[in-house]
Every structure is written in C-alpha cells, then in structure tokens.
Amino acid sequence: MSDPSITERIRQRLAEVIDPELRLPITQLGMVGEISVDDAGAAQVGVKLTIAACPMRSRIVEDVTAAAVRAEGVSTASVQLGVMTPEERAELKDHLRGGETGKVNRFAQPENLTRVYAVASGKGGVGKSSVTVNLACAMAAQGLKVGIVDADIHGFSVPDLMGITDKPTRLDEMILPPVAYGVKTISIGMFVEGNQAVAWRGPMLHRAVEQFLTDVHFGDLDVLLLDLPPGTGDIAISVAQLLPGSELLVVTTPQVAASSVAERAGALSSQTKQRVAGVIENMGPMTLPDGSSFELFGSGGGQLVADRLSASLEAEVPLLGSVPLDMNLREAGDDGEPVVLSAPDSPAGVALRGIASRLAVQRRGISGRKLPISPV
Template sequence: MSESPVIERIRTRLSEVLDPEIRLPITQLGMVGAIHVDEAGAAEIRIKLTIEGCPMRSRIIDDVTAAAVRAEGVTTASVELGVMTPEERAELKDQLRGGESGRINRFAQPDSLTRVYAVASGKGGVGKSTVTVNLACALAAEGLKVGLIDADIHGFSVPGLMGITDKPTRLDEMILPPVAHGVKTISIGMFLDGNQAVAWRGPMLHRAVEQFLTDVHFGDLDVLLLDLPPGTGDIAISVAQLLPGSELLVVTTPQAAASTIAERAGGLSTQTEQKVTGVVENMGPMTLPDGTTLDLFGTGGGQIVADRLTEQLEISVPLLGSVPLDTRLRQAGDDGAPVVLSAPDSPSGFALREIASRMARRPRSLAERRLPFGPA
C-alpha cells in the first residue's frame, strides 16, 4: 500500500537527518518507523533508537522534529521513541560492516584509501596532543572525514582538549565514537571514571590499540590520526604492526634537547618501515606587541630535525610548519575549544590551519594499493 504524499515528503525530509554518532541518514539506518499525519497536518513519527540509553536521544528528537515540520503539509510534529529489536540491531551492524563478519581492522586492508598519520614525539611536553587535536579539527573543517585515536593510553588528554564529555555508545560489541567538531574520536579516558590512572603493561596496551581499530566503528574516513605517547616504546611499535601503511608525523620544539630526541622518534621508521611525512615545530618564536621576537625555546629545531631525517632516511622529510608560542593555543586547549576553530586567525591557529591545508591537499590514492580483482 502506497503512502500518502505528505508522508512521502516527511520521509524525504528525514533522509536529511544524520545519526549524531554514525553520521549516516536515519532513514538509511532503519531508524524511522511508522508515520501518521492527521487532517490538521499534525505528524507523529516513531523513531527506533539503536540502544535504550542512547545519549543522543534529545538531539535526535530535535533534529527529527525540525526536519518533519519543513515538509509541505505538516503543521506540527511529535516524536515517539522506541528501541531496535536484536534482529534489527544485527542487521544494522551487518550494514555498517559492509557485510563483513568478525572483527576487522579496516585501515590495515590493502584496499583502504584512508591516510593514517601517527603523530609522534621523542619526549613529552612538546604539545604533541595539542597539535594532533588541532590538525584533526582543521582537516575536518576542510571538508574531510576525520577520525582521531588517543593512543597515549597512560597520558590520555584528547577528550579534554576536544571538549568531549559524552561516552561512546555500545552497539553490542561495536563501539560508536563520540563526534566533536566533525571528528570521530576515541580515547581510553572515555571509559574511565574521573581522573583514574591506567596501569597497564605491553600486552594490554597492544590490545587496547587493537580494539580501537577493530571494535570502534569510524566508517569511511579520509584521514585517521593517532596521538602516540612520547618515545619509541610499546604503543609506537604496536601501531606500526597494526597499521603497516601509517605515516609518522614528528612534533618537536625548537630546543636542541627536544629536537635531538625527536629525531629518534622519526628514525624509528627505519625499523618499522613507516614513511615520515614531515615535521611540525611547536612553541616556536612568537612576535610580541612591540614587534620584537621572543624565542623562548630557541629557533630552528624543527628544520634541524627535518634535515637530519632527510639525510638519515634518504628521502625528503619537510618541515610542514612552525607553530608559535601563543597563549590562545593554551587557553583553547584548557577550554576544550581547539584554536583552529575558536581563534582561527591567531598566530597559532593560522599556522596549524596552514599545516593541515598542506596535509589536506594530498588526495586519497590507489597508488601502490592492491585492488581486489585480477585478470580474467
């Protein structure tokens, strides 16, 4: 039995509503149930949530209501919430996985077009996490589909820097990551209560990163960034094993003590066979109000790292940019509002957007990828 024209118009409008976590139309996900419209144009719409305690229920109600009343012939709209049956959830999971069964690391598949950047530093305190978060948000602002993994299990800081307070949603064994500033983000900190410490050793660290890559549903991404812990320890090696096509992005400060150690982080690529895509210098010289320059941590350290890695690896390793010292960068991190969005024209915001723009201009490519077919 065909539906009335007004109901068809409502369904068309609802196809514009994206699930806040999965980022696909709710009509495509099977979340829209029965729709009724009376003679006065009052619409009643049944929406099936993926789980009973969906943290985004209020937003879904607001988005569905706003979309429905835009349909011609609708005067008011109300939403009745239900929950998917186990069979409907299983069908949804199968759809999200593209028909693949089992736990699969999609980013390690030969046909994956996602560019994976592991952001590394030789030592802590150089602003690696701040750089990673801002690059992720700037890339998303460029229109790319971006994912972010906080792989610094012991020193996680990404949720705070992103202003994320929502917990991931569990769809049985599948985890749907929160979305902030257009970036799908996951961190071990999202599963802990308060400022709890994580006291894990090598095998558990490896397992945590592996779960982020297999159990978390990121969907089709243009770029995936991983915020690595400082140094060249267990997680850096695990990421290289789990993501053999990943590239290293090295963060340093201009200070000689930091740049020397950062060179080691980039040099790890000779053992892991990763490509070093470039160097980012953070906490660079800042211009004071009177026009003079303050180089609190020295100058040139980023270029030195890039030059030494170029010589050591025998490939071109560019300095992608220098991010100057900027109180707004620190304040934005404390506020959970990345500076590339909250103060895009500040010295640090501008520098980080320029670096992201250079990264965004690298298109997804099939070069050196094995296609899933052969000659007849």
Template sequence: MPTSVLPTQDELLSALSRVNDPEIRKPITELGMVKSVAVDDAGRVAVTIFLTVAGCPMKETLTKDITAALVAVEGVDTVDVTLDVMSDEQRATLKTQLRGGQAEREIPFARPGSLTRVYAIASGKGGVGKSSVTVNLAASMAAQGLRVGVVDADVYGFSVPRMLGVQQRPTQVDDMILPPISYDVKVISIGMFVPGNQPVVWRGPMLHRALQQFLGDVFWGDLDVLLLDLPPGTGDIAISVAQLIPTAEILVVTTPQQAAAEVAERAGAIALQTHQRLVGVVENMSWLEMPDGSRHEIFGSGGGQAVSDSLTRSVGAPVPLLGQIPLDTRVREGGDSGIPVVLGVPDSPAAVALRGVARALSVRARGLAGRSLGLTPTGR
C-alpha cells in the first residue's frame, strides 16, 4: 500500500549504519559495502550490498539483519536485498582500511602503541586442562564485555574450535583472514584448515610461519585481550611467541600433583630467557567436591602454590596463584558440546573459580606498555 511519508536517503543510510558485518563487526556503511539503496512510492526499498567474497558464509545473516534494520524505518513496506561482490580494488582498499592504513602485513599486537593484553597460556605437560582454561577464560571475559580473541597455537593438539563450538571455516579476503566468532570470541586454529581429523606434521619453521600468519594475516580488530593456547612444553611455538609478540605475558597452568608442578615450573621459567612477564599461575583439577561438602584431593595438593613460590623466587617478582579450579565433569561436558562451563553452568564451582581468574586478568585488560606518551625533550 502506498505511503504518504517516505523515508529519506539519509534515514535509510542511517538504518544501514546500525548493521554490522557479522565477521568484521563494523558497520557495513563504514566498510563501503552499500552499493545503492532507494525507495519507491509504494515504500519498497531496493538495496544492493557488496560482499567481501562471493562465497561469504554469513550472507544469509547479513541479508536478515539488513532487512530487519530497514523494515523498522517509518514508511518502509518491503525490502529487497541484492548481493554483489567487491572488486579487487575494493577489497584492497578494505584491507588497507582494516589494517589501519598499513597495506602490508604486520602483527598489530607487536606495535608500540598496542593496548591489547596478550596472555600466552602455557603448561609444562599435556593433560592439565590448559585448553579448557583458555576457552573458559575467553568466554568469561567476552561475557564481561571485553573484546577477546583466541589463537589455538597448539598446532599438533588443536582442540579450541570444538570447545568453543566453532564449525565454520574462516572467510579469506585475498591474503586477509576473517576469523569465526563464537560467544563473541574471535577464534583461529589450524584445525579450521585441515580436513577431518588429519594430523599436522610440521617442523619448527612451518610452526613459526603458521603462528605468524595467525597473528598478522587474521583481522582481529581492536581487541582488549588476546589469549594464545600454547602447546605444552618449551618448544618452537613458545620461542616464536616471544619473538613475534615480546610483550606477551605468560600464564602457567598446572595440576596439584608435584610431578606436574615441577614440569610447569620449567614452562614458566622460559620467561627468564625470553624476558617476558609471568602474570600468574592457575591450578586446575585441584580437588573433587563430594556430596557431603568435603574435598577429595585426587591429584594431591600444593602444586599450584609451589609453582607460584618457585617462579616468584626465580624472577624476583610476584607470580601469584590466581585460582584453583576444582574437578568437575561439567567442564569436560562443556568442552565436548562446545558450550564453555562458565556459560553453560555458570553457578558450578569450576565456573565460579574460572570467572575469578578471568576477573583478575580483566582488570588489567588494556595497558600502556610501549605506548608513546607524546613527550619531547626540551632544550637547556
């Protein structure tokens, strides 16, 4: 039915400015994705949108969001969305814009002015729950409103995509990778690039290059926190992190068992050689809470505090025990189902403890280390 009050072009563009690209998380108007928008006398809006790539996996979501935004404008009766694809020149312009004016690849977290806190989650050995801690910290921080990214740097033992329920592959815009987003967490993993459950058989230089691509080729946007789930031990990836992001801080995960704690100390002590800061220790699988309220310490006790004390002595600065995470089958169930326990069962003892660690790290979510203060020397 014709309407007497038709929206103006500015009103239509204003509505479109409230639609974010699902992968880049910026307004489509700001990204140059709106090719044209017009309304006829019957209130029918025709809008044409540039997709970054032809096979964009989020085009249905984008179409739905655009339709909803325009239908809400007074005077709009129906919306017809047409999808086009950016030219090579448009994509090049977009990449330069997203990289902050830098046409070439660089690691944004290594820039002197970067305010992103980078935490490398390390362990001395496998099986201590390092990946479970990583994804739950990420989900908890994102739930607090922080902008969070996760790099699954455990190339041989990647598990983060399953734990965060990520099934789609990243979108590639030429040499720029748009990471999938789950629970408001941007995620990248080698598991998104290998078919099925195929193993990755690489040596050191390829591991370094993969990490370099994850950090430099992926569009992360303006993150408050980046978490790197490192492989266990003190091998190539740990050294590469120190080289590529010297300001990354190390969070050590251990269990109460003394044998595990001794190995964890070695993983943390790498900071002495790489000159990185140790932010703290997390003790996982600390105890099993029994129905009567008592605690059954299956793996012994004191490992986390022992690592904290030892690393404090070694580096000459406090390395606190940030939290003790009790054993809880719901942590494992959340990892298998792709719903982190901090979101799926937020009142469980493990979830409460994990949120406590996330809060301790979140209060220092952005820093001034390496940032220019704009001071200049004066003459005498």
C-alpha cells in the first residue's frame, strides 16, 4: 500500500504541471488518476488525456515524470496513460466554461475584460499579419495572456508566421487552439489540407469568424488580436458586430497613395462605432550602414493617416510607431519565429516591442462594467 504522505507530495508536485493546450494545472483539469509508490520509491502516476490522439501526450508524460521524481521519497516515476470518459470530458468542459451552458462569445459579454484589437489595413501587402503576430508575441513575452484569431479567411498566413504546424485539438464540440510562443492561435489554415484555397462568400465568412469566437476555448485573455483581411468588406463588418467593444489598429506604409487607402479602413469605425486605438506605419525609412536614411516607400504616411483620422473622427488617433524596413523582419517571418523574439534588438524588433509596450499598458479596465458579485 502506498504511503499517503508520499502520494500527497506527488500530487503537490503535479500541480506544477501545466497542460500545454489549456494552460492550466493538470490537477485542476481532472487529468490525474491513481498514484502508487512501492517500497523502493518507484512511483506510477495515472494520467487521463482529454482524447486518445492528444498531440501533446509526449510532452505531458515528460512533464509529469519530471514533476513526480521531484517529490521527496520518490526515486523513479512512470506514467500510465488513459483517456477521459465522456462524463469526465463533459465535467471538464463545464469547468472551462465557468458554468456557462451552450456556445457563448465570451469576448462580447459586458463583463469580459479582454482588450480586443482588430488589426486592419486599407490594402494588402502592407505587412499587417507580420505586425499582428509580432505584437502578440511581444505582449506575451511581457507576461500578458494573449490570443490571435486569423480572421483573414481567404489570405490566412498566421500559422506560417508563427511556425505552427500542430492541428487544434477537439474536445467534442470545443476546439483547443495550438500555443506558440505563449500565444493561443486559431486560423482556418489549420483545417485545410496543403495550400488549398478557401472559396467562401459572405455568410460562410461570418460563420467562420463566429465559430472562432464561440467554439474555440481561449480561456481568460488579457489581449485578443484579430488579423483582418484588407479593406472594409464582410469580415471587417462581421467583427464589428460580433465584437462591439473591439478597437482598430490601422496598418499602413509611408507611401501617400497607401495612406489614403488606409484611412478608409479607420474611417469605417464611424459606422461600426469602434474606437481607433492608433496607426502603425510599417516599411518605414531604414538607416543604412553609413548613417543615411533610405526611404523606399517615402515617409510621413503613418502620421498623415493618424492626423486625418483624428480630424474626421474628432478623437485623438495616435501614431503608435514606425517599423523600419528590416531584413530581420522578413527572415523571421520565413522562419516562423517572430522578429521580436528572434532579433529583439534589430530595428524592426525594437520598434514593434515599443508599440506592444504602448498597447500593453492600456490595462483591462472595470469602469462601467458589471462585476460578478452581490451584497451579502
């Protein structure tokens, strides 16, 4: 018979093991089964996976084994894998939903404190997706809980930019998003085979974004970023409807012709009632080795968009920063490792981390929100 004190010490150590997908201790998720320890200190730990084909099973086994052997009185440890019963999975889903029944868009609830940024652009090719993933990773590196929704259904690119090859895990009708660099990410690109095109029209696009917000379990986030397709079409309008509290980040290049198009993306907020949190200028002037400035796309377009939006919306729209042309940014995107992590001190890395810091200090507020408490 196992010594109760040793098994309890093992359970305490297992509370340090975080599920790679749900980002919660496995002891809170009902994943720990029977624990036994023989006289020689060899421990056997039962672990119940959410599904038999759990893609993170190897990592879970490694983490559980390492945690168990750290318990006093344990010499070796092995893991006996099992699978949750339908009843246990139902209980887990109830726990994750916080008692909510049915499918709910938690980010649209009045009491939700997640800051939601919809990253928009007037035209394609301005680096909107690169900006999105780098802001997300920079904020996650600062300790925030961050998620990304790749809402560019036709032109999805976030999985490649994040180096994500894992598929989402399905917990019945609930979808658990892959995690990369501490960021929970979902994209239609995770559900299609190869480089298959997605040929959907308006209603299907709306439904896809809606499912990302209701079926995908992000948990409690500080920040959610949505990578919107360029322009002011179906998805931009759907996001405004599904996330009425979302704020727009407008990405443009310095070129005056591009800035006039970007202005339209921000001006949409006057119809959707969204706040424009700021403008980000990408592909800005770069400093050459001799100290001179190289303006491939001109200069000043970002400030011009910010000034025009401030005037038309009658509210301050700041230029959050200018990201210079930088080979590091392009190479990092090709390698699937965002530049804020792979080359944080590069010109682009410094600029993007600075913008992320400006956005991160805008903490989640509770002013005007209903709190889940009642007087005794």
